[in-house]
Amino acid sequence: MLRFFEQLIDPYPTDEPTPPPKGFMAFLWACTKGTRPYIAGMTLMTALIGAFEALLFSMLGSIVDWLSKVEPAQLWTQSRGQLLLLVGIVLVSPLAVLLQTLFKHQTLAGNFPMRLRWNFHRLMLGQSMGFYQDEFAGRVATKVMQSALSVRDTVMIVMDILVFVVIYFLTMTAVVGSFDAWLLLPFLGWVVAYALAVWYFVPRLAERARTQADARSLMTGRITDAYTNIATVKLFSHGRREADYARSAMRDFMTTVHGQMRLVSGFEVVNHTLSMLLILSTAGATLWLWTQGQVGVGAVAAATAMALRLNGISHWMMWEVAALFEHVGTVQDGINTLSRPHTVVDTPGAQPLAVTRGEVVFDKVSFAYGGVRPVVNDLSLRIRPGEKIGLVGRSGAGKSTIVNLLLRFYDVEQGRILIDGQDITQATQDSLRAQIGMVTQDTSLLHRSVRDNILYGRPNASDEQMEIAARRAEAHEFIQSLSDPKGRVAYDAHVGERGVKLSGGQRQRIAIARVMLKDAPILLLDEATSALDSEVEAAIQASLYRLMEGKTVVAIAHRLSTIAAMDRLIVLDQGRIVEEGSHASLLAQGGLYARLWAHQSGGFLGEEA
Known part of the structure; x- marks a missing residue:
């Protein structure tokens, strides 16, 4: 059963993604494509659970009333039907919880953000070279990863937690009103005050979260940039300078954190004060009505218990609302990057070049x-x-x-x-x-094996064809001597990020082997032998001439x-x-x-x- 629900959503759809719209709600709606039926199923089960939990307090009040009016020996005889109904409802409720958690955790929790990462990543791969000249690679990667999780959590909080709270409160209001209409006043007063607190704090939290998300991605981008260019950092002895450069971004990030936490502290104090006033006013009102004979003992117990429960829910809801708007800020920050239209695109009806x-x-x-x-x-x-x-x-x-x-x-x-x-x-x-085959002056390799890097030119080539290309590029001999910390050797050895484990000449020869294997009819050379010493250059110059033949x-x-x-x-x-x-x-x-x-x-x- 678990596997069935885990396979309801395909996290890697084959259809090509299109840039989502820039509007926040439109962006969220586009992101839920392929998951909407399961989000709806989770939301329905959540609503049933919220209604059930509020009805439990009504049942609690009924039981207290029975106990105060019925002799113990007569309880089963006089209240058999109500007791059986209560037992039935309690036994059925786990089914709703089971379906809700299957939709939430098996179907959506992992598949939903992975589907978004897959689509966002493909969108970023389709961006032009100009796009990447204006962005940190680490910043882009951070936005792809952060935005996927924040979209999921935004949808989950709104469709799961907030729906639960709304349905629970509406059901609870109906239950309290059935005891006595005057008991609605403390709850309605609390709702108005809580809504005013949310109206004040939440927009400010959202703004802080949006600023924080941008500061976080900038901080991550600067740190990643230093790691990517670690050789340059060490060459110029600028480790301290890079640390200071990152620290300035960290300080900006911490400024947003302090501002956010001040708002959270204020919200926490206001929320707790409102909850205590609700408990006090509800208990006082029910006791006064009980002394007037207008409600029974069960109403006192149920209404007070509901106020206590609402105290816990309000604190939980406060943190969820704060988290919601942190996620909203992250999503809004990511929209600017993820929804940017591609500037170089295939025209409608484009055909393969012959x-x-x-x-x-x-x-x-x-x-x-x-x-x-x-x-x-x-x-x-x-x-x-x-x-x-x-x-x-x-x-x-x-x-x-x-x-x-x-x-x-x-x-x-x-x-x-x-x-x-x-x-x-x-x-x-x-x-x-x-x-088109191309060998550039500044060659960077993928952080994969030598085999993977050469086969990048023609992935379906055989090992024999790959080795022939490596020999023609005068690379086979040094490849045989390569190894990495995990014990992989020769063509299976990994070359490090951008090929950092190899010399410039070795990187260049692997790049030339890759283009030789591709064997494209048009060849571009941007000073293809500039990184080679004279002896090696002379050895492979003839191979380059052979590569150029007929092209x-x-x-x-x-x-x-x-x-x-x-x-x-x-x-x-x-x-x-x-x-x-x-x-x-x-x-x-x-x-x-x-x-x-x-x-x-x-x-x-x-x-x-």
Whole structure:
């Protein structure tokens, strides 16, 4: 039975998620998709439990009245029906509790937030590169994890706890009113005073919670940023500086905590005072009515017991309301990130890109990263099938931007990019990038095994194909000597976060092996051998040339060995093509390329003085 309820919700739905709306209630409603029938079932059972608990006090009053009026020997004879009804209700109530807890704990407690994490994570994976340039990775991860739990707890508190309290109070009011209408006055007075306290404290708690959630994610982001860049921190001996940087965020967070706890303390004192006044006024009113002969002893016992019970519930409810608005603040903070629309999306009806020749055309492309000054300005360039070109220019000339636009990490602002005559905006992003292999200058690996990192290029490749790629990249030999603290060796050894356990050259060779295994028809090289020493570079340069055979190649060129392999060099300045041709012809022109070449140093193109 437990397994049946645990499997009612699929925590990993296959349908692609869409960014939820920004409105709070609309966001919550969108998050409950796929779980609503079970939330409704839990709420119904909760309402029945609340009504049952209040009715128990009415039954208690009836029993006290029977005991005060009936001789012990006659109790069963005169009150048999009522006693059997009471026993029946008590025995049936565990069924409602069983169904409620099965829905709450087996069906919803684990599956609901996991379903949200799964959907939120996929939404974040679909965000553009620009999104991640403006966010801490740790901050995004925190919002994915925190928001999922806070959505669940918000829904649980509203649909479970608050429904219980409302139904319990309504039923209790009906029971008290059935004794004597005057007994409603203490309870109604308490409700009005409690509502005023909630009206004052809760919005302030919500604001504190929202500020606290943002401060918490900022604090987590700063801490995570230091761990991610630990090598840089240690290289510059800035451990103390990073601690101080995190401490400033911690102080901001603690400021929100102190403000929140002051409100909670005030609410606690007010709540307790109201509860004591309720008990005093209820007991006094029932005793006075009893002395007037208007109510029996059972009414005194039941009403006083209800007031005592409401004292406990009000304290519990106070903490739940405080928790509710802390969760509300966390959800509102997460909405800004999780509901942000994707800026680079597949167009409706996008088709897989079919690459048969590998021709790439930039047609009057302009791009400014949303700014005013174009980084790429009215660029037109045709790269023939199988042609190998090098992009040359000063820093900021637009070389990396051209590569990013070809990969569609950003959408062009003007013009278009064609591959074999197909506009890349009309193709699916996955199919576009499946046809492009890239080796970057700054290579980071996944914190997984060497095998996983190489197979990332082609997950369905065999171990034999993977090893061939590693050998071609001159990586197989050093891979055999790898091990990690858990005893995994060679291709099963884990490389650490971003490949920190390997040298720069080793990371680069694994990255080259990954691209060799992918074997895409279009190849992008962003100084692919820059992290290698001269001996290793010479060893794998021939492998890179073999990799480039039959492919269309775009290389961001600084190193002479890379330039020598290119069919044509494209010289960029301020986002425009200012020169193009072979190495010899460009030198003969005596233009920008010749001046850059004249300032070369150590085999690299230098900056113009």
